[in-house]
Amino acid sequence: MLTLADTPGNPVPPGGTVMTVGTSDDCTLRAARWQPTARTCKGTVCLLQGRAEFIEKYYETIRELRARGFAVVAFDWRGQGASDRRVDDPHKGHVESFDDYRLDLLAIRDAVLVPLMPDPHVCLAHSTGGCVALTGALEGWLPFRRIVTVAPMLSIRMVRWPAFAAVATRALRRLGLGSRYIPGGGPTSIATKPYPNNRLSRDPARYARNAAAAEAVGAGAVGDPTIAWTAAAFRATARLADPRVPPRIATPTLIVAAGADPVCSTPAAERFAARLKAGHILVLPDARHEILSERDAIRADFWAAFDAFVPGSPVRAPEAAERRAAASATA
Template sequence: MLTLRDTPGNPVPPGATLLPVRTEDGIELRAAHWRPTTRTVRGTVCLLQGRAEFIEKYYETIADLRGRGFAVVAFDWRGQGESARLVADAHCGHVGRFDEYRLDLKAIEDAVLRPLMPHPHLCLAHSMGGAVALTGAIEGWLPFRRIVSVAPMLGLTMVRWPRLSSAVVRFLQQLGLGQRYILFGSAVSIATKPFGRNRLSGDPVRYARNAEAARTVGAGAVGDPSIAWAAEAFRTMERLRDLRLAAAIKIPTLIVAAGADPVCSTRATERFGARMRVGDVIVLAGARHEILSESDAIREPFWAAFDAFMPGTPVADAPAPMSPAQSA
């Protein structure tokens, strides 16, 4: 049975509607949506998670968006969170091809966004989700009027030799090992590793909150990716290095990069953003990879940029939530 899990420091945002969504190729996704907590409705923001993330990790962001007058749609990509797995090991983050994420988003569009949610439809995409969103914008199938992409996966700083790593995972994939963990990979979620040397956030309170959420969802917070996922990630990033593609994006796009990102390449993000014709890129100094889980000193300029970019007028006096969370 589908559920949304909570912890004392990370309660489910009130008013949730939880539902299963089936994709064209038969994969069941976990999805949820919320109405805004303001009288004025500015549209709907769909959250596109990064790799190994899950709905529970976005509760604070969901509350932030609802207080700004937005309805919110959140879902788990296939192979992570509480959505269906494609391999026997539920801890292994796996897809065979990144095109499968397009099927996930199409299913969310057909089952949730178009029939249920107020316009305009907008997206807030993180890391891998940012790479998916930018690819969809380039190819013309992304169902959103505006994009905010946070620390998009356009290059990796955590991989010392990316060209060699790309060649190795492609070779292993050709040997039929695509469903196995990457070399030296394990089932341990990156979100549960000790704070002192973490790559995700400089805020110890938010990091601890997310770690507890990851422990609560168990296998939902997947460990390392599969060889096939890694091979596809390298292919996607290599394609997005063609900066002519950035100029082809017609959807207004704001890219927010993390200035001290030890996961994704800020330099690659700046190069891509500089070539966009209907967008801009800003860099938040000192931020690690998960800007939305950073300190208030970093989150506040992020939300200021978000408010200036998104349509409508932010509502500062949002009323308090009125009812407990509901789930289907």
């Protein structure tokens, strides 16, 4: 039976339900859902993780969303957390294509969001999750009314020569090496690496909390990506870099970017946002890649922007439950 890990200083939010969700290609995902702790229910926020993340890393965010009146759905993408792997080494972050993430999200829609969670549904997507969300909005299958994406992966900064790396990973994949770690990669989670000079957060307490959570989930906090994952990431970001793409996204979108992000390109996010017809961007100057794990002042700026952009549709929580029960009875 799947569970959620609990560590000192990072307790499991109470009242949640952990469940497994099967995808159309027979992959099993770990998911969890919570109802709001506020008296009114404004809808549901679905968390779309970044690469190598896991539900346990979002406990603080889940508590804050519930206090704002939102139900919350969280799940692990395939290839990370406690969801299925398609390679033998569970420490490898691996997918063959980002289309796999579409299958994951549609499975969550059909098994959790639509039958169990109150409207309206919005997503809070980090890094790779932002890339998936924006692709889904472009293609018309994203099951959310609004997108909030934090440090979205629209271009990868960690690669010194991205054009060469894109060609090289594509060639290595064609040679049958896609399931291997990227050159120089290994099983160590980025969340457990030493705090000094880290790429993720300037908040030492939250960084240590996330490192402890990563240790608790073990292989759930995967190491470096595989060659196939990296090739897929280059394909996905190259598609979104086309200047004709942003104007075709109709879903209202808020991009919150990190001004000191060494992982994903903030200038790429700014260029993308400038072409959106129904969106805008906020750049938090001192933030590193994981804005939701940053210092209090940075997080306060994020939540102010979130609250202004995602007002929800307040109803009393009992009324929301009655409405869902009536819908189930007539289904």
